[in-house]
Amino acid sequence: MTRWRGLSILLVLMMMLGGCMYPNELRKENQLASGEYVMVVQHAVDQFKEKTGVLPIKNSEETTPLYEKYPVDFKKLKGQYLSSVPANAFESGGTAIYVLVDVETKPAVKMLDLTSFQQTLDLQQAVNEYRSKQGVLPAGEPVVQGFHKIDFAKLNRKPSDARSVYSPQVRLPFLLHDSGTVTIDYAPEIMRLIDRKKLQPKLTPDQDLRALLVEESYFVPARSFGYRWRNAQPEPITEP
Known part of the structure; x- marks a missing residue:
């Protein structure tokens, strides 16, 4: 269970503090806009790496799952590299966490859907409670x-x-x-x-x-x- 703990705890705390609610479905036009957002963030990430030699990512534990391990740190990008955080990003009240993949070869910006992520966290809590009471899964x-x-x-x-x-x-x-x-x-x-x-x-x-x-x-x-x-x-x- 420790391998999920880092990002899970972060997301739960941020949602509690922000009071964000996520829609069950993304509108088609928002899906199209997401591709444009990714390209803008990709450009900012590339510029940041070219100038600093490092990637604009938040710290994570070694055991963090592969596709959750490298979340984009918009605080490092906003201003000089990015005029504003994408509207669909969690930091703007949206439904996506921006992450990087292939960081060792050609870092690429992708998104992690928070709606399904939160669904899984809720179900995980129910499973944990059942296991604690019943002693089985x-x-x-x-x-x-x-x-x-x-x-x-x-x-x-x-x-x-x-x-x-x-x-x-x-x-x-x-x-x-x-x-x-x-x-x-x-x-x-x-x-x-x-x-x-x-x-x-x-x-x-x-x-x-x-x-x-x-x-x-x-x-x-x-x-x-x-x-x-x-x-x-x-x-x-x-x-x-």
């Missing part, structure tokens, strides 16, 4: 090794899922890892992309398939475990 049917569906009946909650940032009409299920960590299952979107781009012949056994989503989108897969190509399908593995 509210695990349902097994999905793949190490992962189960969540038995919402045991939690006295209606079944829920997360809206996909990759296909707004798609809902993604939650999974429960044997460690007790709640995660969003991105397998349907990964499979959709592999089929659409006909990527199966190019896949390698050790490839983290989440990178395919990141390459094709402005968003990173929030609250996710790694995925490998197993049994002719993308399967989550135990390392986030």
